[in-house]
Amino acid sequence: MPLVQWISDFLSRRGLQEPDGRPLFAYKTSSEEFETLRQLLHGLNLGQHAHPEYAQAWLLFAAEWWKREYPGGAWRWGPLCEAAGQRKVSHEKTRSLVIDGRRQWRLQTTIKSEGKRFIGLVAVNGGLPMRLVESAQGGLSGLLRMVSEQALRYNLHDEQVHQAIEAQAALLPACYQQAPVYELLENLVKAVLHIRKTYSLQGAHDPISKLREECPQWEELFPIALDSQAAASLIKGLVKGIVSITPQSRRPPFQIQRGLRFSSDGSAPVYELSFAMQAQAAREQVAEALGTTGAALPPHFQLLLRIGEREYLVGEALLRGEEYQLIARPLPTIRSLHEPTQLIVSRWGATLHIANLPGGEALSPDEPLIFENAYPFARLLAQGDALVKGESALALMPAKTIVFSEEGEARELYDCLADEQVLIELPAGVTRLTYRKQPFIVTISTSASHHPEAYWQGDSLEVLSVPGLLFRGKPRLRIEQATGFTSHAPAHELFVRAQGKEVSLAQAKAPGLCRLTWRKDGQRLMNNRAVLLPEDASIAYVPGASPFEGSVRLRLWPDIPVHCENEQIELKRHHDGAALILQLKSIGSRPATTVPLCLHWPDGEQRLTLPFPGYGVTLLRNGIQLKSNQALTIEDLVGCRALLMSAQGAENWLVRLTSSGDASRSTLSQEIRYTGIREIRLFELIPAIQQMLSCHPRLDHVVQLELIHSHQTHARLQVGRYSTQLRLHSDREMASLSDGGRDLLLDQEEAEDLVHGLPLAEPEHDPVSLPLHFSEQVFTGNWKVSLPDDAVGPWLLYTRDDSPLHSRPTIVPSTANDLSKPLSPLRKALCEANGEERMHLLRATLRLMAADPKVEDWQILELLLDRLHHLPLASLDICQALIREPQALAMATLLLDDFSSRLAERLPCELPFEWLLIAPEHWFDTFATLRQQLAADDPRLLSLIRNDIQSKSQFLSRWQPALHFIFDQGLHRSFDLQSRDVGLFLKNPAVLTTAWQSHLFDGENSAMQQMFRRNPAETHQYPGSGNTDVGAFLKTPHGHMLLRCSKLPANDFKLATVMLPFMAAFDTYAGRGRQWQADPARLFSLRNARQFDSVWFDSAYQLGLAMAQAASMQK
Structure with missing residues (x-):
């Protein structure tokens, strides 16, 4: 069938004679149509590729391939072109296919003048990749839910929504953390917010049915076809969630979600636990959710999720004004439900606080777990007794549970889940479940109210315990209503059951191991195992004379039997009237590291894991x-x-x-x-x-x-940085892995596809996997450096990014015979064999590129970083050159997609570089260049580029808030984005600098005094000045004035912390930032000062830059 006929039939099946401009995913191409199109494209000869309809068919296929088959990772045209029956298609050819196809489909999507121009158009028209939707359901729905709620609560603008998505991108698989996906997610969030704003769905019994009545075409608002259960579940769940939020509601910033994950192949579901958090939250809201005070939280801390005995770093918090920026870190897939889950607040590796969160309590295998009846993820609603809103629910229970439904029939779905549990679908009405003579009642009704989230808060001991609820004194039950309001359960609803007796929690006197129960209106809503100790109970350690002996004092613990579950530790116990004393001796060949204890309470056993008390x-x-x-x-x-x-x-x-x-x-x-x-x-x-x-x-x-x-x-x-390095043999035909002293011999399976090669000057070339070297059919531990000769310049050899071997890459000289073909300046620089000369050429090329954002070399640089960004940046000459050319680095940050989100945080971590040391003039010149060369006369393009640049600059200012005012000035000057502070500063700079100066220094509640109170000298060691001359700065007019404002004596030990950000700001404005970067001791002192208290540093640095700029303006 000719392509023109196929396209005509494709449109007519949708009631169209010609394209109507909708995104390509909205045509809802079926699987059969996609496969037919694939076969048609494969059957064409090369001459037919020039026909106009080829580009139209190819772009539709490309968009569908992105949606159906794109596996994630650095974008390569090769797999797509191969799927479309093409071989070795040039970049120019794919570019023309995208441009021509866009015109023929009458697409409204603008091809940007920078960034991933053509890939982006394919992605936006393909919609969200289905592999992302199916493989990252937990993380994806968590990200979308958090960003949607944040956008609603803070009334975020479009660019702020994009920024919030990038901030939480760690919740996605690494292979999908890239600009085209972020743009699709942004469109999805905006569609959800549009639905909430346009249609009155709040309070509706079934929001989706009502939405279908008011807007029959509502599904077309989303950049995803809802033709799979996973996609439909994701979108419908998001819509239901967003319409339930009231303007007054305040959801907790941290959420644990447990449930069952169903597979599309019909196999038994698996347990799944996930964690999500907002991208920003008020300081007091964070403290309240953690069960502590705002004053007790440092400006910067880590968050770890403890699941059973394992801990996972899930995020970090940075104080910005009165809000914390919360940066998510990826959590591996957790396939367990029953273990207790807690959130740990940590600083410098030491625990500051342990918090219980909703959904984190330990689950008993002897009680039924009740889930919502949803696919592909069924959320855990309750344990034991439950009141469920809906028409049915799922119950997970031991196989021998007796089930009696008063109305309808319970239906067994799976009988082979973990721990010999069965999964049953419960009908509406009342179902009675009995296991080991313990009765439970589950009531399901469409008129039932939503079950609120609740969790216990109190003074926890820092120790690993089962049960996980271990409190000194009486805990409180915090309730999170579905509307977002929080409260504590009244005393008359809380009970303690121990030794066969139940009393109110208020009357209980440190019962030890017990059950905490929340009962309301005669219905039991929570029933948790816990250990309640006296308010002053503690655990003290007394090391012995050697690492093999010591004792533990359980102060104010009762006299109960204890045994150690490690046969290599001898335990003797006695009670002295005030404490239970455990004398321990390690009898193994090595001293023990931990002590696993079993405490025998009257109501059962408690397990404690303590550190061994040896010195x-x-x-x-x-x-x-x-x-x-x-x-x-x-x-x-x-x-x-x-x-x-x-x-x-x-x-x-x-x-x-x-x-x-x-x-x-x-x-x-x-x-x-x-x-x-x-x-x-x-x-x-x-x-x-x-x-x-x-x-x-x-x-x-x-x-x-x-x-x-x-x-x-x-x-x-x-x-x-490295444990091994790739060593090139003298003949350059073989490579091996060396740990410095000897070559390593890996197993053949481990060595397969481990070492890759990429031609640095032609990053569009697909990476090559080096073949193994065999001798008499036995792997020798070497790889053959067998590289194609169709690429110019040297090759970089490196180990793949998921390898546990952290190897230093190496360079292989050029393999091409013909280097005479014309090369761009960047390609030519990358071909230079001499390292010193290569760095010289790279820097010269970057200076040229900084003046012209349209030059082709920017696309080459973007592709090169796409390929190699997983490697340590210090090993890449191009990154070493970039940090030495601040104008080019500023251009790369604002021009290239994924540059700021991938490298903003990493560049200062891996290279002698700080964003704060780029002079403002470099940023201002970059903004002006982008305006003049990319969007001088096109208002629509100007708006698009302004939003894109604003999003990129704001991502960087999340990490470096002191740059915010510089970016505001750049957008104000070059992109007509008005700012009140910038307008005031440009008219009368002294007014703004005086106000900021007063905020920093005046009064008992000044920013400086708050910094001193956050870091009392008795417990905090203030950093010194390092290799910086604070005294010389204080003799300058600005330094003298700032010393007078601080009211500190010139020899005060806190003075370096106060003045270093001002010193750095004045030097940076004067273009002397390179002097700080080139001196390791000076750079280190700057970093230490900011790390000590970033809130003070950023405010002082911002004022210092403004003062330096104001002085320059007066001249």
Whole structure:
């Protein structure tokens, strides 16, 4: 069938004679049509590719391929073209196919003048990739739910919605964390918000049915076809959720969700636990949700999810004004439901607070679990008794449970779930369930009210316990209503059951192991196992004379039987009237690290896992003991922790980080003090170690980590970037992996597809997997450097990004015979074999590129970073060149898609560079260049580019708030985006700088005094000035004036912390930022000052820049 006939038939089946301009996904191409189109394209000869209808058919196929088959990862045209029956299609050819196809389909999608222009058009017209929808349901729905609620609550603009999506992108699989996907998700969120604003669905019994009546074409509002159960469930769930929010509602910023995940192949569902959090929340709201006070939370902290005995880093919080920016970190798929889940607030690896959250309580395998009846994810609603709103529900229960439904029939769905549980569908009405003589009642009704989320809050002991609810004193039950309002359950609804008796919680006197019950209107709503201890109960550790012995004092714990579940530990117990004392002795060849205890209460057993109280340090990685002085990579630190033991009253430990550069003056050192801490999560020190490593330009630099007590080093580790390196043999025909001293011999299976090669000057070339080398059919441990000769320039050899071997890449000289074909300046620079000359050429090329955002080399740079961004940035010459050319770096940040979201955080972590050291003039010139060359005369294009640039700049200002005013000025000057502060500053700069200065220094509640109160000198060590001359700065007119404003004496130890941001700001404005970056000690002192208190640093730096600019304007 000719293509023109196929397209005509395709349109006529939709009642059309010609395209009507709708996005391509809205044509709802069927699977049969897609396969027929594939066969037609494969059957065409090369000459037919020139026909006009070919581009039209090809673009439809490309959009559908993106939706159906795109596997994620760096975009490559190759797999798409291959699927369409093409071979070796040039970039120019795909570009013309996109342009011509867009015209023939009459698409409204604008092809941007920058970024991923043509890929973006394919993606936006294909809609959300189905593999993303199916593989990331939990993370995707969590991201969309959080961003939608945030957009509604904070009335976010379009660019802020995009920014919020990028901030939570870690919830998506890494292969889908890219600009075209973010744009589709933004369109999806905007469609949900439009529906809420346009149609009155609040309070509707069935919002979807009502929406279908008011807007029959509502599904076409979304950039996704709802022709799969997964897609329909995602969108309908989002619509139902968003219409239920009232303007006054306030959802908790952290949410744990547990449920059953169904598969499309009909196999038994699996357990799934996920975690989501908002991108921003008020300080007091965060504190309230965590069960603590705003004053108790530091400006910067980590969040870890403890599930049973395992802990996962799920996010970090940065204080910005009176709000926390919450940055999500990916949580692996959790296939368990019953273990208790808690949120840990941590700083420098030490626990500050443990919080219980809704949905985090331990679940009993002896009680039924009640889920909503939904596909593909059924949310857990309740355990035990339940009142469910709806027409049916799912119940998971032990196989021997007796089921009696008063109305209708219960239907068994699966009988082979984990732990010998069965899954049953319960009908509307009352169903009675009985297991081991314990009765439960589940009532299902369409008129039932939504069950509120509730969880226990109180003074928890920092210890691993089963049950997980372990409180000193009486806990309170916090209730989160569906409307978002919060309250605490009244005392008359809370009960404690212990030793066969039930009393009100208010009357209970430290019963120990018990059941906490919430009962309302005669119905039991919650029933949790818990341990309640006296208010002053505690756990103290008394180390013995060696690492093999010590004792634990359980103060104000009752005299109950205890046994140790580790046969390698001897336990003797006695009670002295005030405490239960456990004397412990490790009898194994190695000292024990933990003590697993079983406490026998009258109502059952409690399991406690305590650190062994022997004097010294034990280093563990994922539970396996490490040797002192072991060499690790940064990635190896993940899962590492140090268990600390010292005598009571002498618990001051010190972590010292040290690195030495080529010269003695560049030795860097940082000390972190701990008091009363029993465990340090060493992986939380990764940012501090990276910060130190990245102050030095050398790739093989190492940081020494020491654990010190009483001036004695008890353990140390050596931490570097790489554990291995790719070694090219002298004949250049073979490569091997070396750990520095010897070549490694991997298993053949592990070595397959491990080493890849990419021609640096032609990143559009698909990466090549190096073949293994065999001798007599046995793998030798080497790879053959067998590279195609159809690409110019050198090749970069590297290990694939998911490899646990963190290997330093290596360069293979050019394999091409003919280097005479014309090359762009960037390609020519990348072809240079000499490293010094290559850096010189790269910098010169970047300076040329900075003046012309339309030059082809920007596309090459974007593709190169797409291919290699997973590698350590210090190993890429192009990144080393970028940080030395601030004008080009500013252009790359605002021009290239995914650059700011991928690299804004990483560049300062991995290279001797800080965004704060780019002079404002470089940003202002970049904004002006983009306006003049990309959108000078086209108002529609101007709006599009302005929003795009605003989104990119705002993502960077999340990490560096002090840059916000610079970006506001750039948008005000070049893109007509009005700002009140900028307008005032440009007319009368002194008015704004005086107001900011007053905020920083005047009165007891000034920003400086608040910083002092956040960091009391008794417990916080203020950073020094390092290799900076604070005294010289104080003698300048601005320095003298700032010293007078601070009212601090010139020799005050806090003065360096107060003045360093001002020094950096004045030097940066004057174009001397490179001096800070080139001096490791100076750069390190700047980073330490910001790390100590970023809230103060950012405010002071912003004022310093404004003062420097105001002085320049007056001249």
